[in-house]
Amino acid sequence: MAAIGGLAMVLLVVPSVQAQQDNQLNPHSSATNQVSDPKQPSRQAQASKPGQTRTGKQTAATRAAMAQATKAEIAKKPHQLILQVNSNDPAMMNLTLNNASNVAQYYRDLGEPVSIEIVTFGPGLHMLRDDTSPVKPRIEVLAMSNPEISFKACGNTQDNMRKAESKDINLIPQATVVKSGVVRVMELQEQGWSYVKP
Numbered sequence: 001m002a003a004i005g006g007l008a009m010v011l012l013v014v015p016s017v018q019a020q021q022d023n024q025l026n027p028h029s030s031a032t033n034q035v036s037d038p039k040q041p042s043r044q045a046q047a048s049k050p051g052q053t054r055t056g057k058q059t060a061a062t063r064a065a066m067a068q069a070t071k072a073e074i075a076k077k078p079h080q081l082i083l084q085v086n087s088n089d090p091a092m093m094n095l096t097l098n099n100a101s102n103v104a105q106y107y108r109d110l111g112e113p114v115s116i117e118i119v120t121f122g123p124g125l126h127m128l129r130d131d132t133s134p135v136k137p138r139i140e141v142l143a144m145s146n147p148e149i150s151f152k153a154c155g156n157t158q159d160n161m162r163k164a165e166s167k168d169i170n171l172i173p174q175a176t177v178v179k180s181g182v183v184r185v186m187e188l189q190e191q192g193w194s195y196v197k198p
Contacts, residue, residue, distance in 0.1 A: 083119070
């Protein structure tokens with residue numbers, strides 16, 4: 001009976017010892033079972049690939065939506081144009097008024113806001129002088145039908161003409177005086193306005 005009990009103990013102990021010896025001979029076997037090969041993608045990584053594709057599609061859709069929103073934002077943003085007149089040339093003055101009128105009409109047809117400033121300085125101030133403007137009647141009509149067009153007169157030029165002619169230099173009612181026409185053009189450009197010199 002004792003012999004049978006001892007034999008049973010040997011049978012129970014031998015497999016346990018054999019497993020320990022196997023692990024000692026091949027210590028990486030248990031680690032291999034627990035850690036996957038870094039060259040092989042894990043099941044989690046493989047499972048996430050379809051999600052990544054969806055994310056990629058979502059990213060493309062998001063980009064498209066953002067581009068569309070940007071276009072809409074640009075359309076809402078008012079267009080801003082500076083036209084300069086620095087010559088006492090009626091042809092140049094009329095060309096400037098034509099450009100202002102055409103731009104205003106173009107954006108009115110599109111339903112988009114626009115602001116246009118005609119800035120005069122130097123000899124161009126004659127365009128806005130009440131006594132010498134060759135385009136005064138046209139400005140009156142244009143200003144009534146196009147409130148988005150404004151007219152700026154250089155205060156420095158007005159002062160210089162006043163001194164040179166020894167009289168007050170009156171401007172047409174549509175004109176607004178700015179300290180310096182050149183500075184006005186520069187500051188509007190710094191604010192992002194587009195600048196066109198005829």
